[in-house]
Amino acid sequence: MDDLEKVETIRTKCNVSYTDAKAALDAADGNVLDAIIWLESQGKTQTTSAHAATESAPVDEPSAEMVAAQAAYEKSSEKTDFSKKMDSVWEYLKKLFRLSLDTKFIATRRDAIILNIPILIPIVALFAWGATIWLMLACSLACATASTATATCPAASTTL
Numbered sequence: 001m002d003d004l005e006k007v008e009t010i011r012t013k014c015n016v017s018y019t020d021a022k023a024a025l026d027a028a029d030g031n032v033l034d035a036i037i038w039l040e041s042q043g044k045t046q047t048t049s050a051h052a053a054t055e056s057a058p059v060d061e062p063s064a065e066m067v068a069a070q071a072a073y074e075k076s077s078e079k080t081d082f083s084k085k086m087d088s089v090w091e092y093l094k095k096l097f098r099l100s101l102d103t104k105f106i107a108t109r110r111d112a113i114i115l116n117i118p119i120l121i122p123i124v125a126l127f128a129w130g131a132t133i134w135l136m137l138a139c140s141l142a143c144a145t146a147s148t149a150t151a152t153c154p155a156a157s158t159t160l
Helices: 003-014 018-027 032-042 064-076 081-102 120-150
Strands: 104-109 112-118
Touching: 003 018, 003 032, 018 032, 081 112, 081 120, 112 120
Parallel strands: none
Antiparallel strands: 104 112
């Protein structure tokens, strides 16, 4: 490290001028650390230091109003019996849904897999088919009762 680099190091570390850094380096016979110490002893450094404290400020006890407000908040945020039961029902339904996705419906023919789907899909399809049948029956009954009263079925009327 040449003298210019040493002077630059001292100048940046101690925030002093080039003249002071050079004088300190000459006084310390070229040793950077001794030059910094010499500058500190001369009171020429303009460094800032950081101080940290490990002790915290004493904490005041909460007031009676704050304690009462905290207790009221905790009481109001407690779950009711109905809410707790609904949470358990919801957890059971989620578990059942995961199980229906993990359980597979497998159709084979002559040792070859034709269909491999989660069991949830055929169950939903059966419910949809059943709902369709019930809707068709309800519509046909509505038309049958309407045809006896007015001789026309509004649900079956179409324009061509």
